[in-house]
Amino acid sequence: MSYNVIRFIGGQIGRFTLLMGAVAVVTFALVSLSPVDPVQANVGQAALLGMSEEKRAALAAYWGSDAPVTERFLAWAGALLQGDMGTSLRYNAPVAEVIASRAANSLALMGVAWVVSGGLGFALGVAAALNEGRPVDRAVRAYCFVLAASPTFWVGLLLLMVFSVWLGWFPLGFSVPAGMAASEVTFADALHHMALPAITLSVVGVANVALHTRAKAIEVMGSDFARFARARGESRGRVMVRHGLRNLALPAITLQCAQVAEIFGGSVLVEEVFSYPGLGQAAVTAGLGGDVALLAGIALVSAALVFAGNLAANLVYGLVDPRMRPVRADVRGSEKGEGHDR
Structure with a gap:
């Protein structure tokens, strides 16, 4: 394999890495600026109004929405490097x-x-x-x-x-x-x-x-x-x-x-x-x-x-x-x- 081929492959890998990093940073930044409250969106307005402050704080801590965005991003990025993309709040399953x-x-x-x-x-x-x-x-x-x-x-x-x-x-x-079972489809x-x-x-x-x-x-x-x-x-x-x-x-x-x-x-x-x-x-x-x-x-x-x-x-x-x-x-x-x- 020639030097130019290795250089081309290395350049593409570098561009791909920069792209993934930029997408991750921008996504977290935009979500942090969003007015959507994850706790309210996932439990509903009526259920949220009936909760105590302690319960709300516990849910926020469990979902990590009370932590600064930088801290959440670093924790998520560290887990991603280990092959863990996190857990989905909406689907209650691994991403x-x-x-x-x-x-x-x-x-x-x-x-x-x-x-x-x-x-x-x-x-x-x-x-x-x-x-x-x-x-x-x-x-x-x-x-x-x-x-x-x-x-x-x-x-x-x-x-x-x-x-x-x-x-x-x-x-x-x-x-x-x-209404049809998956095995029947x-x-x-x-x-x-x-x-x-x-x-x-x-x-x-x-x-x-x-x-x-x-x-x-x-x-x-x-x-x-x-x-x-x-x-x-x-x-x-x-x-x-x-x-x-x-x-x-x-x-x-x-x-x-x-x-x-x-x-x-x-x-x-x-x-x-x-x-x-x-x-x-x-x-x-x-x-x-x-x-x-x-x-x-x-x-x-x-x-x-x-x-x-x-x-x-x-x-x-x-x-x-x-x-x-x-x-x-x-x-x-x-x-x-x-x-x-x-």
Whole structure:
């Protein structure tokens, strides 16, 4: 393994460590500034009014809400370094267990939406480029512009009202049928409940990939080799299949990898609209209940996912253009530095 590869890996590890530290500090700082009282949020206003001062103080001490934020952060960070993410106040369970139980739902939802939005966006972009200026192209651009400007929760509510309330094709919410034992839930049941939330995330995430693919496809179709192929009698579709798709696929994948943050942010709203038990819904519950341990744990997991998506985008972009590979960039930088020293 060369020095530049080790340097690149070390740099990524350093950036990841700084990101995790910054996310943890900011999360604790924001929760400390929040007016939410964890004791009141978790026991209820009526129960809190009936408690004695001693009982309130005991609960505050048990949950650690009476300690300074710096002290709580250092205690939590020390436990985290030992593999303990703390205990969730809202769910009365270890944070790691809460995240693990809900991560599968969120990852499945985001994974399906990521694949569908990327594939659909790529197909629509190619179709629009092949029909530039025609009704198909105008319809695709109008769809992308409208969806890009539409809030995710509004699209979710609209689809829920049409396909669940009016047509009854999909359930109103949750990840499994209500009242059914976990052992009785089939894969088809879980897929049926996930379909509409995934469709919501997919149709909203199509716009960027479709518009980018359309622009690149038009550029490819206007290139010299494409015009030469057209002069030989090949159709626009054949030119696109033979010469265009391989030039469009990797840039589209790169852009899709960079959209992990947007898909995760949209999943938070979608999970709330459809009452889908994932990390997004748990984050909202933790925020409203002052559950700092759970909120910090979810923030760290989401930051790690976004970091992984951005890193994948950079690596894939290096496949598209070898000149942009991080390791090769380091090599060029070191060569320039040596030449300058001479």
